[in-house]
Amino acid sequence: MSHTRVQSIEHTVQTTNRWLAHLSEAIGTEDRDFSQRVLRAWLHAVRDGLTVQNGANFAAQLPDLLRGVYYNGWDPNRVPIRRSREEFIEYFARSGRIALHDVPKLAPAVTEFLCGELSEAPVMHLLARLPHDVRAVLWPAEKNG
Numbered sequence: 001m002s003h004t005r006v007q008s009i010e011h012t013v014q015t016t017n018r019w020l021a022h023l024s025e026a027i028g029t030e031d032r033d034f035s036q037r038v039l040r041a042w043l044h045a046v047r048d049g050l051t052v053q054n055g056a057n058f059a060a061q062l063p064d065l066l067r068g069v070y071y072n073g074w075d076p077n078r079v080p081i082r083r084s085r086e087e088f089i090e091y092f093a094r095s096g097r098i099a100l101h102d103v104p105k106l107a108p109a110v111t112e113f114l115c116g117e118l119s120e121a122p123v124m125h126l127l128a129r130l131p132h133d134v135r136a137v138l139w140p141a142e143k144n145g
Contacts, residue, residue: 039069039110045091047074047079049079049088052079084133085136
């Protein structure tokens with residue numbers, strides 16, 4: 001049996017691994033599993049607050065593998081889900097299996113990381129679709145020019 005590689009799959013795996021390595025550096029960990037959980041928690045928590053159209057527009061910018069993570073478990077019939085700041089933090093922590101008190105540090109770090117990978121404009125456009133109190137968790141006031 002021949003062992004050939006599919007270039008598009010190899011590319012998305014490499015891109016995802018690079019993203020997780022850079023995110024790990026940004027949040028100060030060597031644990032890429034932890035970084036993947038934090039990124040997934042950010043993607044799902046934000047995704048759930050968006051309309052189908054806004055969510056799909058954002059997903060189109062993600063590497064293929066992370067687009068699959070983004071859509072995993074998504075129910076387009078239930079969005080947008082409006083969570084209060086506290087509900088958003090609790091959901092983020094529970095889905096990422098991280099401590100509640102770490103969310104205010106990790107969520108903005110992921111936002112900043114995504115601004116670097118995708119450029120700031122589309123990420124800020126996305127966050128503008130969320131309630132102000134939730135947006136403040138993802139991008140603290142001192143960063144909101």
